[in-house]
Amino acid sequence: MEAxxxxxxxxxxxxDPMAIYYHLPGKRALIRRVVESVFAxxxxxxDGGTWQDRVRxxxxxxxxxxxxxxxxxxxxxxxxxxxxxxxxxANEALYAxxxxxxxxxxxxxxxxDLVVDYVNGFAxxxxxxxxxxxxxxxxxxxxxxxxxxxAFPVQRRVLGEHPxxxxxxxxxxxxxxxxxxIEGLRSRSTAGRQ
Amino acid sequence: MEAxxxxxxxxxxxxDPMAIYYHLPGKRALIRRVVESVFAxxxxxxDGGTWQDRVRxxxxxxxxxxxxxxxxxxxxxxxxxxxxxxxxxANEALYAxxxxxxxxxxxxxxxxDLVVDYVNGFAxxxxxxxxxxxxxxxxxxxxxxxxxxxAFPVQRRVLGEHPxxxxxxxxxxxxxxxxxxIEGLRSRSTAGRQ
DNA sequence: ACCTGAACACCGTTCAAGT
DNA sequence: ACCTGAACACCGTTCAAGT
Numbered sequence: 505m506e507a508x509x510x511x512x513x514x515x516x517x518x519x520d521p522m523a524i525y526y527h528l529p530g531k532r533a534l535i536r537r538v539v540e541s542v543f544a545x546x547x548x549x550x551d552g553g554t555w556q557d558r559v560r561x562x563x564x565x566x567x568x569x570x571x572x573x574x575x576x577x578x579x580x581x582x583x584x585x586x587x588x589x590x591x592x593x594a595n596e597a598l599y600a601x602x603x604x605x606x607x608x609x610x611x612x613x614x615x616x617d618l619v620v621d622y623v624n625g626f627a628x629x630x631x632x633x634x635x636x637x638x639x640x641x642x643x644x645x646x647x648x649x650x651x652x653x654x655a656f657p658v659q660r661r662v663l664g665e666h667p668x669x670x671x672x673x674x675x676x677x678x679x680x681x682x683x684x685x686i687e688g689l690r691s692r693s694t695a696g697r698q
Numbered sequence: 699m700e701a702x703x704x705x706x707x708x709x710x711x712x713x714d715p716m717a718i719y720y721h722l723p724g725k726r727a728l729i730r731r732v733v734e735s736v737f738a739x740x741x742x743x744x745d746g747g748t749w750q751d752r753v754r755x756x757x758x759x760x761x762x763x764x765x766x767x768x769x770x771x772x773x774x775x776x777x778x779x780x781x782x783x784x785x786x787x788a789n790e791a792l793y794a795x796x797x798x799x800x801x802x803x804x805x806x807x808x809x810x811d812l813v814v815d816y817v818n819g820f821a822x823x824x825x826x827x828x829x830x831x832x833x834x835x836x837x838x839x840x841x842x843x844x845x846x847x848x849a850f851p852v853q854r855r856v857l858g859e860h861p862x863x864x865x866x867x868x869x870x871x872x873x874x875x876x877x878x879x880i881e882g883l884r885s886r887s888t889a890g891r892q
Numbered sequence: 893a894c895c896t897g898a899a900c901a902c903c904g905t906t907c908a909a910g911t
Numbered sequence: 912a913c914c915t916g917a918a919c920a921c922c923g924t925t926c927a928a929g930t
Contacts, residue, residue: 510904520915522905527913531904578776581822588841592850599852609859610866613835617823618872622812625819628775629811647782656786658793665803672804678812685879704923714896716924721894725923 510534532586535579539586542573543593550597556683558601563623563679566594570627577627595620605690615686622682626675641666704728726780729773733780736767737787744791750877752795757817757873760788764821771821789814799884809880816876820869835860 510531514521528534548565552558570577580586595616602612645663648656704725708715722728742759746752764771774780789810796806839857842850 506903509902511902522916523914525905578772581819582772582826584826584837587823587826588837591838592841592845592853596850596852599856603852603856609856612856613860614866614868614871615875617868618816618875621819621823621872622816623819624822625815625817628818628822629781629815632776632778632781643778643782644785647786651786656790658790658797659786662793662797662803662806666807672808674808674811677808678815681809681812681879681883682876683879684882685875685877688878688882689875700922703921705921716897717895719924 508534508538532583535583536586536589539576539580540589540593542569542576543590545569546594548597550600555601555605556687558604559598559619559683559686560676560679562598562601563619563675565597566623567627567675570623570631574631577624577631581624581628591620602686605686607686607690611689615689619679619682622678626678702728702732726777729777730780730783733770733774734783734787736763736770737784739763740788742791744794749795749799750881752798753792753813753877753880754870754873756792756795757813757869759791760817761821761869764817764825768825771818771825775818775822785814796880799880801880801884805883809883813873813876816872820872 510524511521513534514524517523524534528537546565546569548562549558553561580590598616598619599612602615607615641663644659648660648663704718705715707728708718711717718728722731740759740763742756743752747755774784792810792813793806796809801809835857838853842854842857
């Protein structure tokens with residue numbers, strides 16, 4: 505996706521590449537516009553279900569968006585202004601779900617950042633995964649085998665014992681662990697039970 | 699840090715830029731070598747303390763490395779082969795800590811991926827933060843004010859009520875929530891208590 | 893074995909000029 | 912108001928050639 509160059513864009517528009525500079529101040533501005541319009545696309549079902557389900561729904565929506573537009577996450581994470589645009593657009597539903605969990609404001613912010621950072625990290629790892637599927641599990645094992653036999657014993661042991669990693673959804677797994685952690689926060693911060 | 703170009707590297711080595719191609723097959727190979735040598739630098743104290751402390755120590759070490767070499771995380775996450783090199787190097791200590799927590803192998807893998815994805819997401823967000831300090835909190839508020847007043851009500855409310863976000867370490871906060879979530883996994887997967 | 897230099901096919905961005 | 916074209920200062924990589 506260096507396919508998006510000013511010159512190529514100009515070419516596919518059948519226009520002199522430099523015409524773009526009349527409409528936008530530069531390439532970063534172009535990317536910000538793309539980010540903005542893609543995130544306007546992200547629809548996460550408001551309300552309905554527990555706050556846990558709403559966080560999961562948010563995660564699923566973000567992930568779907570990242571899958572539909574690989575490299576986009578990279579562009580976002582690379583440009584402070586794009587981060588802002590994306591964050592403001594996407595965070596609303598997430599904040600709402602976490603507020604519904606009964607968290608105090610600073611915990612809502614902290615928990616939302618955690619979820620966003622995780623989801624971005626996951627999306628990036630997945631975007632540049634060698635082959636889809638086992639999410640680089642096989643290649644990790646292969647890399648280990650290329651190293652001296654006595655190195656990295658724990659990874660060898662754990663990965664040697666690994667059962668079918670095929671069948672599991674590691675995104676969902678991570679998100680569920682995070683949600684469990686947030687549940688702990690909740691009981692710590694609320695006086696009674698709710 | 700597009701400062702690392704083959705031509706510039708050649709120049710600072712006082713050598714024809716193309717001489718590099720005799721030693722390495724291309725720029726990606728160069729970056730992989732850099733990643734490899736930087737990660738060889740990452741030292742996380744083996745043993746000592748609870749598994750929770752060891753996970754925190756690992757997180758702190760990774761974070762320090764990311765702070766010392768901003769853009770590096772971006773290069774890693776951008777190149778499948780670099781991911782492998784970095785993962786194999788860094789994951790050993792993390793796997794060891796999670797194994798010590800008494801998790802079954804597939805949970806060790808899942809939890810390690812979660813921690814790594816979070817830490818990468820955090821590092822990337824921080825690397826391109828506009829101004830250090832509040833971690834883009836101020837600019838998020840500013841961005842909100844540039845939008846129509848009726849938009850994004852939840853974010854306005856929560857961020858309006860936010861107390862001193864200055865004083866808190868949001869990396870540590872997120873990591874602790876994750877650790878709490880992993881503790882939940884543990885009690886679910888072990889027969890007795892340990 | 894190691895380095896050089898010219899060349900190729902690209903970039904983003906500027907600036908003066910055209911309609 | 913909107914587009915063009917030449918130019919500038921870069922990229923990564925190839926390939927034949929030098930020592």
